[in-house]
Amino acid sequence: MFRPLLSSGLFWLCFGTASSQPRNFDVFDYIDPFIGTTAGGHVFPGATLPFGMAKAVADVNNPDEKQGGFASDNSDITGFSHMHDSGTGGSPSLGNFPFFPQTGCPEDNINNCYWTKTDRASRRINGTAEAHPGYFAVSLNTSIHTEVTVTNHTALYRLTFPSNVSTTIARNQTALPYSPLILFDLTDLPDSRTIGSIQVDPQSGRISGTGTFSPSFGIGSYDLHFCADFKGTSIRDTGVWRNNRAGSEPKNLSTRPDGVNNPPLPAGAWTQFTAPKNNQILTRVGVSFVSVAQACHNAEREIPDFDFQKVRSAAEDAWRKKFEVVKVDATGVSDEFHTVFWSGMYRSMISPQDYTGENPLWNSTEPYYDSYYCIWDSYRSIHPLITLLDPHSQTLMVRSLIDIYRHEGKLPDCRMSLCKGFTQGGSNADTVLADSYLKNITAGVDWRIGYEAVVSDAEVEPENWSVEGRGGLKSWKNLGYIPTDDYDPSGGGPFTRSISRTVEYAYNDFCIALMAKGLGNMADAEKYLKRSENWRNMYKADQTSLATNTTGHIGETVDTGYIGFLQPRYLNGTFGFQDPTLCSPLYNFTSCYLNPDGHETYEGSSWMYTFYVPQDMDSLITTLGGPENFTNRLSYLHTSGLLYIGDEQAFLPVFQFHYAGRPALSAEFSHFYIPSQFNTSLNGIAGNDDSGAMGSFTTLAMMGLWPVPGQNVYLITPPYFPSVSLTSPQTGKTATIRNVNFDPSYGAIYIQSVTLDGEMYTRNWITHDFWLEGGVLELTLGRNESEWGTGMGDLPPSSSTGM
Numbered sequence: 001m002f003r004p005l006l007s008s009g010l011f012w013l014c015f016g017t018a019s020s021q022p023r024n025f026d027v028f029d030y031i032d033p034f035i036g037t038t039a040g041g042h043v044f045p046g047a048t049l050p051f052g053m054a055k056a057v058a059d060v061n062n063p064d065e066k067q068g069g070f071a072s073d074n075s076d077i078t079g080f081s082h083m084h085d086s087g088t089g090g091s092p093s094l095g096n097f098p099f100f101p102q103t104g105c106p107e108d109n110i111n112n113c114y115w116t117k118t119d120r121a122s123r124r125i126n127g128t129a130e131a132h133p134g135y136f137a138v139s140l141n142t143s144i145h146t147e148v149t150v151t152n153h154t155a156l157y158r159l160t161f162p163s164n165v166s167t168t169i170a171r172n173q174t175a176l177p178y179s180p181l182i183l184f185d186l187t188d189l190p191d192s193r194t195i196g197s198i199q200v201d202p203q204s205g206r207i208s209g210t211g212t213f214s215p216s217f218g219i220g221s222y223d224l225h226f227c228a229d230f231k232g233t234s235i236r237d238t239g240v241w242r243n244n245r246a247g248s249e250p251k252n253l254s255t256r257p258d259g260v261n262n263p264p265l266p267a268g269a270w271t272q273f274t275a276p277k278n279n280q281i282l283t284r285v286g287v288s289f290v291s292v293a294q295a296c297h298n299a300e301r302e303i304p305d306f307d308f309q310k311v312r313s314a315a316e317d318a319w320r321k322k323f324e325v326v327k328v329d330a331t332g333v334s335d336e337f338h339t340v341f342w343s344g345m346y347r348s349m350i351s352p353q354d355y356t357g358e359n360p361l362w363n364s365t366e367p368y369y370d371s372y373y374c375i376w377d378s379y380r381s382i383h384p385l386i387t388l389l390d391p392h393s394q395t396l397m398v399r400s401l402i403d404i405y406r407h408e409g410k411l412p413d414c415r416m417s418l419c420k421g422f423t424q425g426g427s428n429a430d431t432v433l434a435d436s437y438l439k440n441i442t443a444g445v446d447w448r449i450g451y452e453a454v455v456s457d458a459e460v461e462p463e464n465w466s467v468e469g470r471g472g473l474k475s476w477k478n479l480g481y482i483p484t485d486d487y488d489p490s491g492g493g494p495f496t497r498s499i500s501r502t503v504e505y506a507y508n509d510f511c512i513a514l515m516a517k518g519l520g521n522m523a524d525a526e527k528y529l530k531r532s533e534n535w536r537n538m539y540k541a542d543q544t545s546l547a548t549n550t551t552g553h554i555g556e557t558v559d560t561g562y563i564g565f566l567q568p569r570y571l572n573g574t575f576g577f578q579d580p581t582l583c584s585p586l587y588n589f590t591s592c593y594l595n596p597d598g599h600e601t602y603e604g605s606s607w608m609y610t611f612y613v614p615q616d617m618d619s620l621i622t623t624l625g626g627p628e629n630f631t632n633r634l635s636y637l638h639t640s641g642l643l644y645i646g647d648e649q650a651f652l653p654v655f656q657f658h659y660a661g662r663p664a665l666s667a668e669f670s671h672f673y674i675p676s677q678f679n680t681s682l683n684g685i686a687g688n689d690d691s692g693a694m695g696s697f698t699t700l701a702m703m704g705l706w707p708v709p710g711q712n713v714y715l716i717t718p719p720y721f722p723s724v725s726l727t728s729p730q731t732g733k734t735a736t737i738r739n740v741n742f743d744p745s746y747g748a749i750y751i752q753s754v755t756l757d758g759e760m761y762t763r764n765w766i767t768h769d770f771w772l773e774g775g776v777l778e779l780t781l782g783r784n785e786s787e788w789g790t791g792m793g794d795l796p797p798s799s800s801t802g803m
């Protein structure tokens, strides 16, 4: 495994900080990692580097909230572990090899210490949890205060034992001798370990081990390795433990499934210490997917001297560098909005995770990123935001996606822990690749293979399209839609979601057409452009929609008044029926998940999916009865309770008013959701964060230019600040969006006129060149909707009007 030196390194220059930020501004004052750590947000609030592999935090035992390890609730803490995913909706992810420290064992008998997760689970002390980029800390009722910081593959914990230890008491009030014990557990958050082994070195106290675990939203299994060293005092004794018994011999053990205990019995190893003079013990844990030796090597190389403050400063510097490219003038803006903005940006750079040099599946000199969890969520806003803030990382991600195609035969739609994750709709890596292709993500990218990869999605059906590619390709090519009763002997997957798969496949094909055009392959461009019109084939023009009211006149069934929706369609060409409101918050909201009895739309209603024609909004608007009817319908989607902003398909409809010549309404609905659904409270996001998707939504919305993913198009709305600037890490040039007549109470959110570098600008959208070439986009705001951006020539491009 090699960490390649990037031949393109020369292009990625570092540029100095511009000076518009006030002198005393510290971005960390506006980053709260605890946002979204309760009520299903599943945010990981622990210590990590940007896109780092080591992600350390305290793990709680609340099964509904421990997806990201920690939760801001009253649940107990079972240990500290070194790898996590953030914001995910599957079962809890990673959290392997937790350790748990104890001040001593009652009566100095190791069997009186607490071993299993159940036995050792301890309350946190309220108010002690602290989190900043690169740092996390909490005190438990064991009176031990644990702090952690990280490098790329190593976590460094600083444990502070109670100084009044002679009076520390065990749970049953007997005196506790001061002889700290640290156990490691061969487990993970979802208790998925099958095979495992662990050993402890009696001289150094080093504990290392290996386990085989299951991914949290995918197939297969993965092996992970760790290596823990200690510093601060001398070793007193070492040993292993199984179930709730421990001994100092032997010094190693291994486990396999026994056929009866599921999950397998808890097991691990321990090291006991003499009392540390300064009451502190440092615990350094390296991780690796390759081997124990590499886990130890990672730890020794990255943190040779156990210098906590030095590691923490390096982590902080790494984060500050990422934020430095953006400057806001926040005059008059509340701390609340300011914090939502930077915290969302922070969460957008937690994943995907850089596992370069850690991929045991194939040998390659290309980068390897993982935790694309999932692209169905991240293509809409996370990757477009990373492309702006950190195009170098986006380039490495694109290269890694293409390398996954090279070695596994398909691009992933979801991937975690070296395993294939479940596909939710289309093959949306196609959209990520097109987005990057159009935005000058070029350094070291083999776009010939990249194009081959997206064409493979469009043309070659895999045997198991539950985890890659697309199903129903024969029907897709012959009939132009995914029949609800499809006959598909070529491959298997969940035969549900025929409507949402159809509209996503159509958009994926459109993105392929854009790439084909860019690569000069006009025949393909034409072919895929044609296929991008397939959304029409599931549109049933005379379909009406009744809705049951859940807000005003509760229970009352009303005719929504809108006609024409996407509907199930059979092989024989006739339409079936799915209530257009099914799986909206108004009707059986949770009936469209990824399970065998799901319906024809995925995690949302036909009402919502009927708007998913990003390639040709002009035709959609005509189909739905013209701009006025379209605008009314889209407003109704937002105000009737039919749309849940906590799922990513809801993002684009906030801004689609632009296509009907009503950019003012996009601004209005952006403010409708922010801050009502997004704020700085612990449950301050809607839905799961999904690796930062909700964070990227708020940050991009507040920056004022909403990216249409897969296109070189940003829809213009006013930033939530007097001004926002981005210095392109690619070109070193600065693009500034400035509001004139900025109103911090957000009454004046309507654009009256715009200039770009002093010239009148009437189009309601702009291309990526603005970010690359720099310049000043000046928006003059007022309290009422204006004529700006409403003319036919001002609208964003649609395929039917020639893109």
Ligand SMILES: *[C@@H]1O[C@H](CO)[C@@H](O)[C@H](O)[C@H]1NC(C)=O
Pocket (backbone or CB within 6 Å): 072, 073, 074, 126
């Ligand atoms: C700690 O905070 C939780 C809420 O997170 C609360 O339920 C609990 O009562 C508090 N405990 C103490 C000891 O104050």
Ligand SMILES: *[C@@H]1O[C@H](CO)[C@@H](O)[C@H](O)[C@H]1NC(C)=O
Pocket (backbone or CB within 6 Å): 106, 107, 112, 113, 170, 172, 174
């Ligand atoms: C306290 O608990 C330990 C086990 O944790 C037990 O060995 C000891 O006998 C108990 N002491 C008393 C006084 O109950």
Ligand SMILES: *[C@@H]1O[C@H](CO)[C@@H](O)[C@H](O)[C@H]1NC(C)=O
Pocket (backbone or CB within 6 Å): 076, 121, 122, 123, 141, 142, 169, 170, 171
């Ligand atoms: C710490 O918390 C655990 C779990 O709630 C509880 O069982 C234990 O008694 C507490 N210990 C002390 C010293 O309060």
Ligand SMILES: *[C@@H]1O[C@H](CO)[C@@H](O)[C@H](O)[C@H]1NC(C)=O
Pocket (backbone or CB within 6 Å): 049, 151, 152, 314, 315, 318, 354
């Ligand atoms: C972490 O890894 C990245 C990518 O290899 C590298 O650029 C960065 O310098 C590393 N960070 C630290 C703090 O070592």
Ligand SMILES: *[C@@H]1O[C@H](CO)[C@@H](O)[C@H](O)[C@H]1NC(C)=O
Pocket (backbone or CB within 6 Å): 143, 162, 163, 164, 167, 168, 169
């Ligand atoms: C030990 O000191 C800590 C911090 O001063 C205090 O919170 C705790 O109650 C003390 N514990 C005992 C058993 O006295």
Ligand SMILES: *[C@@H]1O[C@H](CO)[C@@H](O)[C@H](O)[C@H]1NC(C)=O
Pocket (backbone or CB within 6 Å): 197, 252, 253, 254
């Ligand atoms: C423990 O380590 C020894 C020496 O490396 C090895 O022979 C033995 O198989 C190991 N035992 C277990 C249970 O893994």
Ligand SMILES: *[C@@H]1O[C@H](CO)[C@@H](O)[C@H](O)[C@H]1NC(C)=O
Pocket (backbone or CB within 6 Å): 360, 361, 362, 363
């Ligand atoms: C990678 O290369 C090494 C050294 O040549 C070899 O030992 C290893 O088996 C290769 N791994 C894979 C997955 O091909």
Ligand SMILES: *[C@@H]1O[C@H](CO)[C@@H](O)[C@H](O)[C@H]1NC(C)=O
Pocket (backbone or CB within 6 Å): 011, 440, 442, 443, 730, 731, 772, 773
């Ligand atoms: C596109 O990126 C390359 C480096 O990858 C750079 O040399 C070039 O200037 C960029 N083009 C623009 C328009 O910024």
Ligand SMILES: *[C@@H]1O[C@H](CO)[C@@H](O)[C@H](O)[C@H]1NC(C)=O
Pocket (backbone or CB within 6 Å): 547, 548, 549, 550, 551, 552, 553, 558, 639, 640, 641
């Ligand atoms: C429900 O009733 C309220 C108040 O009468 C109304 O504003 C809302 O649009 C209605 N919702 C639907 C789905 O008709």
Ligand SMILES: *[C@@H]1O[C@H](CO)[C@@H](O)[C@H](O)[C@H]1NC(C)=O
Pocket (backbone or CB within 6 Å): 485, 570, 571, 572, 573, 574
């Ligand atoms: C078409 O197929 C559907 C589903 O099998 C069936 O219910 C319907 O009757 C068929 N229609 C015609 C006209 O054959």
Ligand SMILES: *[C@@H]1O[C@H](CO)[C@@H](O)[C@H](O)[C@H]1NC(C)=O
Pocket (backbone or CB within 6 Å): 582, 588, 591
């Ligand atoms: C809606 O949910 C109810 C209750 O779970 C169930 O009985 C019904 O079949 C569902 N309807 C549909 C169309 O899924």
Ligand SMILES: *[C@@H]1O[C@H](CO)[C@@H](O)[C@H](O)[C@H]1NC(C)=O
Pocket (backbone or CB within 6 Å): 563, 624, 625, 626, 629
């Ligand atoms: C547009 O809306 C009006 C008023 O609701 C309705 O009468 C008309 O039929 C709609 N037009 C189309 C083409 O749907």
